[in-house]
Amino acid sequence: MSSVDPVTLTVIQNGLQQVCNEMDMAFSRAAFSPVIAEANDRSDGIYEAETGALIAQGELGLPIFVGTMQESVAAVIQYIAEGRTAAPEEGDVYIVNDPYLGGTHLMDVRFVRPFFHQGKLFCWLANTGHWPDIGGMTPGGFSAQATEIEQEGLRLPPVKLFKRGMMDPEIYAIITANIRIADQRIGDIKAQAAALDVGARRLSAMLERYGEPTVRDSLGALREAAETRMRAKIAAIPDGTYRAEAFVDSDGVVDEPLRIALTAHVTGEEIAFDFEGSSPPCRGPMNSVIATTRSSVYLAMKHIFPEVPINAGTFAPIKIADPEGTFLYARYPRPVSGCAAEVSQRIAEAVFAALVQAIPERVTAAPAGTSGNFALGGFDPARNKSYVMYHITGGGYGGNAEQDGLTYGCSTIGISKSAPLEVLEQQYPVLFERYALREGSGGAGEHRGGFGLSYAVSLRRGEATASFVMDHGRLGPQGALGGEDGAPNQVRIEKADGTIYRPDHLSKDQGIRIAEGDRVVIDTPGGGGYGNPVLRAPEEVLRDVARGYYTMEQAKELFGVVLLPPAAGETAYRLDRQATEALRRPGLAAQ
């Protein structure tokens, strides 16, 4: 421990956390991009001066960025050291979105600002914001079929967008000349930079109040403290080797599943993850850059141990072997637009599936784990203008030791709300015909999975093209400890002429022509079940049937619960206890 007393350490810890939370709030409130303002697809943090290692990160940021930004800051530091970008001065802000330099996909744009105290670089402030477009072959950037990163959009290495507090109009001009809906980006750029201003002001006040030496000394001690806490958590996991697999449906180009093979070795206070045996790099955009691969493991651990604060020390006892030669370590020019939203969630699922064996009381069965990206671009003849509609959805969460999975939760890596249908229908020529709980989709279990969503939307006028970047179309989210898998994702297009189209890659496709009256039908995954379904209380199965979550037949087949239809003049189902006991006896005996 340092010379700083432990109470002051907590004070500094809380203070740094508050600086980051205020940056998060300032960024979303002022942002233009609905992805940032509504879906909170952004994150803010403080990073060490020499290494870029994470000091503190906002609690309101998108989980996927938990481990990426420190790598972005490290990349900026390296570029400066190599003379590839100019040295930092007061008021500068570097912009970078290169995925291979500590990023995710090109739409996640990082701003990195040096923070000086009395003329000396004290630390870095950085944030990431998801821009609604970054150029490239697909509006919005989520291509299902890109085969090289140039098709995915504009790639920026670290360059100074702000120099001594003034925005460089030339860099700005290059950016806006290469992206769609460029006129609103000035609002996001100002919001993103202003959030860093807020951070700088609050951090200056902290240094003034507690003194630079105290704060500096605290940083090391806080890093140790976070490491100690994570070590204590890992020490409570039984030593051993735990293996799991998860599959991405395909890369969107070659129709073969991509395998994530994960081995977790728990030894005392450390856990080592190894991806050996995972699929090689792929042609389509489902490659993951290393920063995203690591971050996906970190965020899964944070989901399991939410009470541990995040800084570089938190990650120290979590070792991740470089997955060289696999699709989880993408190098230029591999396309990567699917890594942040989809592959990351499969990685997290593999972590959950490995550790639920070791600490079943802490970990859930697999959640739906797809962002459900559906984009529809077209021309609206009634308004005489082009549009691109995005709709992002969730699915069921996995059952867990305490309770059933949450119905229709957001993605594992996100915290976003889905868009109101009334807003979509106001803005685009579409009509939703159904938006319903997807019955029967929750994986059976003692604690069943939550249910997914089933929706149908049709085009009212003009023509459009649809694209999908989803997952879990081939296999549903994994059940745990004897629980069944959740229902897989389904996409189909019901043409006005009565024909039905299903994407070859099940969950990924682009450029599908949609005509007036055609209907897009999407069923999102249910969560995995937890525990043997025959252990589920019959009364809960009865309630689920009364609510229409499952049918009477499913109650019998999946849960071994025999129900009797409502008596004449009644509406309530009844439980046949005797038949249920008899039916369940073999299953229970096997327990």
Next chain:
Amino acid sequence: MAQPLAKAAPPGTPLRVGVDIGGTYTDLIAQGGAEGVVRLAKTPTTPGDPAEGVMNALAEAGLDLGAVDVIVHGTTITTNAFIERRIAKVGLITTAGFRDILELGRRTRPQPYGMTGAFEPLIPRELRLEVAERIDAEGQVLQPLDPNEVRAKARQLVEAGCEALVIHFLHAYANPSHELAALAAAREVWPNAFVTAGHQLLSEFREYERGCTASINAAVQPTLARYLESLQRRLRAGGYRHDLLVMLGNGGATSAEIAWEEALKSVMSGPASGVIAASWIARQSGLDQVITYDMGGTSSDVGLILQGEPSISSEREIDYAMPVHVPMVDVHTIGAGGGSIAFLDEAGLLQVGPLSAGALPGPICYGRGGMAVTVTDANFLLGRLSQSRLTGIAQPATAAEVEAALARDIGAGLGLGPLEAAEAVLRIANQKMAGAIRLVSLERGHDPRDFTLFAFGGAGPLHAAALARELAVPRVLVPPRPGVANALGCLVADARRDFVKTLNVPLSKLDESELRETFEAQVAAGEASLAEEKTEFAAVEAQHSADMLFRGQTHLLRVALPGPNVSKDELARLFDAAFHARFAVSLPEIEAVVVNLNTTLVGRHADHLAGQTEGVGDGSLEETLVERRPVWFNGAMQDTPVYGRQRLTPGMAFDGPAIVEQLDATTVVEPGDRAEIDTHGNLIITIGEGSA
């Protein structure tokens, strides 16, 4: 313990009574009448039948109900019904294909990290029925409604035992004709008046928020209606001849005859009345920028008063995924209170919260079996709270027990003695609370030096001076009766009516005459509605505002307007100024959009309430001294005077350290601070320089 206070309204002014039901006590404050007296009463809340507590309070105050002119009532009956889900069985009739909107919501998860969570919709799936009908976003009917189908479905729900009904159709804000037709059809077969149509409470787009708002209304409607009926019956039997008014979450009061129709508006009225009282008291003392702080056992409520007016929000979430989109006083609840538990984490660092000991088992010092060290225990051990007179606690634990726990659970690991450990607990608790307060108040672009921290509730005044120092707020105001602020809020509440019209037009295309006509129509509707109240208002004021954003944004910024006649240029200037004040960003590059036009009509009561109180006795400060006791400040026990609040009179002043005790609260004046009683009886603490 009814006790007349010296200062009163002029004789002959109307006798007004404010009664507020809190979790533990029912508080009453009365003022006016033939003798112009002020009376207070505090009786235990009677959860089984809250009306009984109200009658007890009236009896204890010794009021002749026949002579009372107005009773304004704040009740948590709907709040508690909602929180504890003791709600009515509600049925839903909605657009075919969309009955699950209320279960799916716009779901996220309850916390950013941790893949667990549960959500139960207020209306279970088997009671959500669909009818064929569809209207599009432009308000065109795509599929007509068959009222016979509505009647059949309504009957089905009656048979299933539903007590209240919600009718909620897509795009009803754009064209309410189907909801109105369904409402008429359902009423023919529905056995009572509890039928809510979504667009009537909230005529704005966003189907989940509108539907959820309507279902909360339906879920608490029968409870509120029954309660108010019972209370009115008892009041009439007691001789009360006038209209009972009920506090609403927007800070206004409305007639009990109509309050049940929009029952949901009473759900957050408790916190609102506290802020209303704060704005009234602060205005009297000439303070118009105020942060209100009401600290309770498990959580604390924070409100903001700007230019003398409580901040209002139309987008509150009163529970996980339970949005209520009607205008309400913007009170933020932060998860820290006296019961917050202190502990050392695995790395040996001191943490306070988010776990709370609640009321049961409560802090160790309450002697109810609590074992975990809480913020209240730290206050107790350090002498900030009296160890011999702990309000409302029958058998407090001994200081030795609390000391042992602090030494064992906190001190040992930090290398601190029990007293130093208790001070550390307060330091961390105050820092965390201050951070949470800043995030919902000052962080919005305000300068703390312009503000006063208004502290009330049982524990607010205990921490206020330390919080103000942490926030760099220069001043604290503790009202004469911090424990009955909510009842005072009822007493001084005006009648309010809120109106919203959605325009959604670019500023350049705004029709200035349409703006003026919209405001005029809203004022006319408000005046008509206020006329239904059986009260004569001293004045009726209209407040206009516009919700605006830059094209492409989704967060609205409310811009206050000087009146109904505003030119586009002025609107652009006001918006730019408001945006810059809030975000320190100017965006001349992007066009502004006017989304909503709002009018609030305020029916003001005659401001005859001369003041809150005036101390009795005219003696010296020495005479107010209750005792001197050792209290721990800045690392050492200091011999500290304890003053009795009742005897402090305007003009008296003293330096910290000092403690001010009264029945319903304890105020701490820290070393370096100076306390003074102002002409209205408020305790004003000026925060001095000094370490935090």
